[in-house]
Each structure stands twice: as C-alpha cells, then as structure tokens.
Amino acid sequence: MACLYHVPEGPAGAPIQDVNMSVNQHHLSNFQVTQDAIKSFANATDPRMAEVMGLLVKHLHAFVAESHLTKAEWLKGLAFLTAAAQITTDERNEFSLLSDIMGISSMVDVVSQPPGGTPSSVLGPFHNLDSHVKPNGCDLTQGQAGERVWLKGRVLDVHHQPIANAQIDFWQNADNGLYPAQDAEQDPQNLRCKINCNANGEFNLLTIRPHPYTVPTDGPVGALLAASNRNIWRPAHFHIIVSAPGYVGLVTELFPAGSDYLDDDTVFGVRPGLIVDVQQCHDAEVAKRFGLTTPFKEVSFDFCLVNASSV
Ligand SMILES: [Fe+2]
Known part of the structure; x- marks a missing residue:
C-alpha cells in the first residue's frame, strides 16, 4: 500500500532495521491521528456538520503531511490568524478578506451555483442590509462627480x-x-438602493461608472499579498443581489468591459458572463428626465433566476 504521508528520516547511522521500524511507526501514527480526529466529529448533532468537519480534518491533515509543514511554519500560521482576529471588527472582517483572496469565496459561489442561472460572484465587504427602497427609474447620482450610466435590465x-x-x-x-x-x-x-421591478421584471436606474479599487492592505492579509508579490486591485464593478419569491436568490456583480484588472481580480470574482459592454444611448426621454446630453452611457443586462423548486 502506498504511503500517503511524509515519513521523517531515521537518525543518521541508525541500523536499517531500526529505520524501517521507525518508518512503520510514523506511518501508522499519522494515519491514526487523522482517523481519530475525523471520528471525533462523527457524533455531531448536525450530520452535515459531522461530514464537513470530517472532510476539513482529512484535507488539512493531508496538507500538513504533503507540505512537510514545520513547527516554525505552523506557529507562523497561528500568529497570522491571531493578527487577523485582532484587526477584525463589526465593520471590517479580515477573515472574509482572507477567504476572498484565497479564492475560497469564489469557490463557494461556483460549487453552490444552481445550473441555468446568471453566474454568481462575491458579495464583498460593503453590502448594507439597510439600503433604502427607491422608485424604479431613480437617480442615484444626486449631483456627485462621475460619468453617468443608465443601468437597465430585466429579471427572467x-x-x-x-x-x-x-x-x-x-x-x-x-x-x-x-x-x-x-x-x-x-x-x-450613497450609490445604493433597493428597487422593486415592474410586472415585466424590468428595472432601471441612473448611476455613475464604478472604478477599480484595492482591497484593504493594512492588516495581515495585506502583508500576505505583499509577500506573495500579488496584485491588490479589483476591476470596476456594480454589486447586485437579485431576489424574487419562489426563486433562488442571486448575489453577483457586473463588470464594465475595458476596466483594468478584469484579468487579474485579486478576489477571483470575474466571470466571462458578467462582463458588460458600456454602450452609447440615444434615448431622448431619459436624457431629458435627468438633464443628460445624448449620447450618454448605458449598461443593459438581463438576470436569470433559477426556480427554487428545481434545486
Ligand atoms: Fe465592490
């Protein structure tokens, strides 16, 4: 049977028979620790928790074995997590950021996405549950700087x-x-709202063109990104959550084509189906309503939700 775990070398000069005995003991010991740790979660009240924790232990143990993790590296990892906890507040979650830059958040999006709908993408740290409901067709710009964009679409x-x-x-x-x-x-x-779509699933609003931005770099995750010589920028994007009774809710983003960092999003949120063209709009009625000069910029996108009964 192949050895799945790293086996420390025997002491220099040790008799071959002693080294083999040491190898065998270490193999059994590693295997037993993993099995015992998995088994320790088997009686969880929630069977799903038992399954998830067992798999987590299995893969973390395999990581330790495959990487030949040293005690110094393990302690460095604990210090990193401690620093992440110390900088985390209600307004700023370093663990959420860590999940994002490790690609875990996007992996959860991908594996939990029901087939057939619009791709999901990361929620990010700036969603506000208390956004106000505003009229369909509202103006979010309110005189602030920025290139005006007429954002419209349907929910299908x-x-x-x-x-x-x-x-x-x-x-x-x-x-x-x-x-x-x-x-x-x-x-x-500012620049946030909830809108109730009309009976045809249509929505529209006037906003501004979003901009690329960097993730927070003043904590341990920022130090990790710097030590890894990684990009710290996200491409420009609109955040949107789409919901409807009887349908699976969608958390996603729209990325205007041509933005910097579309091919190097530090949180891996870009999906090809979420890149949108910023087009020229000649709608005189919209221009008159908002005091715009034609042509102005328009982004149009239809969201597709999956029926909850089908998943
Ligand atoms: Fe964002």
Whole structure:
C-alpha cells in the first residue's frame, strides 16, 4: 500500500532495521491521528456538520503531511490568524478578506451555483442590509462627480420569461473609488438602493461608472499579498443581489468591459458572463428626465433566476 504521508528520516547511522521500524511507526501514527480526529466529529448533532468537519480534518491533515509543514511554519500560521482576529471588527472582517483572496469565496459561489442561472460572484465587504427602497427609474447620482450610466435590465426565469415582484439590491463605489463605509464624506445611502421591478421584471436606474479599487492592505492579509508579490486591485464593478419569491436568490456583480484588472481580480470574482459592454444611448426621454446630453452611457443586462423548486 502506498504511503500517503511524509515519513521523517531515521537518525543518521541508525541500523536499517531500526529505520524501517521507525518508518512503520510514523506511518501508522499519522494515519491514526487523522482517523481519530475525523471520528471525533462523527457524533455531531448536525450530520452535515459531522461530514464537513470530517472532510476539513482529512484535507488539512493531508496538507500538513504533503507540505512537510514545520513547527516554525505552523506557529507562523497561528500568529497570522491571531493578527487577523485582532484587526477584525463589526465593520471590517479580515477573515472574509482572507477567504476572498484565497479564492475560497469564489469557490463557494461556483460549487453552490444552481445550473441555468446568471453566474454568481462575491458579495464583498460593503453590502448594507439597510439600503433604502427607491422608485424604479431613480437617480442615484444626486449631483456627485462621475460619468453617468443608465443601468437597465430585466429579471427572467430560465425559460426567459419575466419574473414579477423581483427586487434588485444595488451598490457600488463612488468616483473616488471608495464606498460609504470607507469615506466619511459620503452619505451612508450613497450609490445604493433597493428597487422593486415592474410586472415585466424590468428595472432601471441612473448611476455613475464604478472604478477599480484595492482591497484593504493594512492588516495581515495585506502583508500576505505583499509577500506573495500579488496584485491588490479589483476591476470596476456594480454589486447586485437579485431576489424574487419562489426563486433562488442571486448575489453577483457586473463588470464594465475595458476596466483594468478584469484579468487579474485579486478576489477571483470575474466571470466571462458578467462582463458588460458600456454602450452609447440615444434615448431622448431619459436624457431629458435627468438633464443628460445624448449620447450618454448605458449598461443593459438581463438576470436569470433559477426556480427554487428545481434545486
Ligand atoms: Fe465592490
């Protein structure tokens, strides 16, 4: 049977028979530790928890064995997690950021995505549960700087039929690249809203073109990114959550084509199906309503939700 675990070398000059005995003992010991640790979670009240924790232990033990992790490296890892805990607050979660830059958040998106719908993408740290409901067709710009963008679309089912009573939860960063949580000059409700779509699943709003921004780099995750010589930027994006009764909710992002970092998003959130063209719009009625000059910029995107009964 192949040895799955790293086996320390025997002491120099030790008799061959002694080294072989040492090898065998270490093999059994490693295997037994893993099995015992997995088994220790088997009686969890929640069977799903038992399954997930068992798999987590299995793969973490395999990582320790395959990487030949030293005690010094293990202690360094514990110090990293301690630093992440110390900088985490209600407003800033370093573990969420760690999940993002490790690609874990995107992996959860990918494996939990029901087939047939619009691709999901990362939630990010700036979603606000308390965004106000505003009228369909509202103006979020309110005189602030930024290139105006008419964002419109529909919410459809997998058969491309409109979904009535869908809701859009929208948020993005301002022209300075910052979200309200990062910028005391911004109203907490700036460039964010909820919109109830009409009976045809249609929504639209006037906003500004979003900008690329860096993830927070003043904590241990920032130090990890620097030590890894990694990009710290995200491409420009609109955040959107789409929900409707009877359908699987969708957390996603739209990425204007041509933005920097589309091919190197530090949180791995870009999906080809979420890159949107920024087009020229000649709609005179919209221009008149918002005091725009034609042509102005428009982004149009239809979201597709999966029926909850099909998953
Ligand atoms: Fe964002």
